[in-house]
Amino acid sequence: MPQSSRKFLVVADDSSECRTALYFAARRAVSTGAHVTILATHEPSDFNHWIGVAETAKREAETAAETLLESMAEDAEAVTGERPELLLREGDRRTVLAKLLEDDPLISLLVLAASSSNEGPGPLVTALSRGRGLFDGRAVPVTVVPGDMDPAEIDALV
Secondary structure, rough: OOOOOOOEEEEEOOHHHHHHHHHHHHHHHHHHHOOOEEEEEOOOOOOOOOOHHHHHHHHHHHHHHHHHHHHHHHHHHHHHOOEEEEEEEEEOOOHHHHHHHHOOOOOOEEEEOOOOOOOOOHHHHHHHOOOOOOOOOOOOOOOEEEEOOOHHHHHHOO
């Protein structure tokens, strides 16, 4: 299948559901010739009155996000055979995501996983389901993968 420049975006967090979304995106990318992009965000520190503390907190948040991205990149590369695009941004996850979707026309699919916990499907899926979309600039299809799907079930779909 010819390679394209289309990107399937996964938003990184440390949940097992996120790994399910990543696996789905990677398998789908292989079958369609797309590429995987992984976005990790970290919140700006709220220690403005203690500059040293703020810098330390920011470095720690960046390091944790970079570690998460690297781990997810290894998982995606094991499926696709190529290194995914890794993005690290500072700011509120929904705001950063909305800006990225507006700025990068190559992102053709957002892949999220719904949490299977009793606390709800997760903040991004909840925001989308309540009509608080992420797509002010342009519409992007969203695939919501059940977080408790196993790889064999995903393999059967793609």
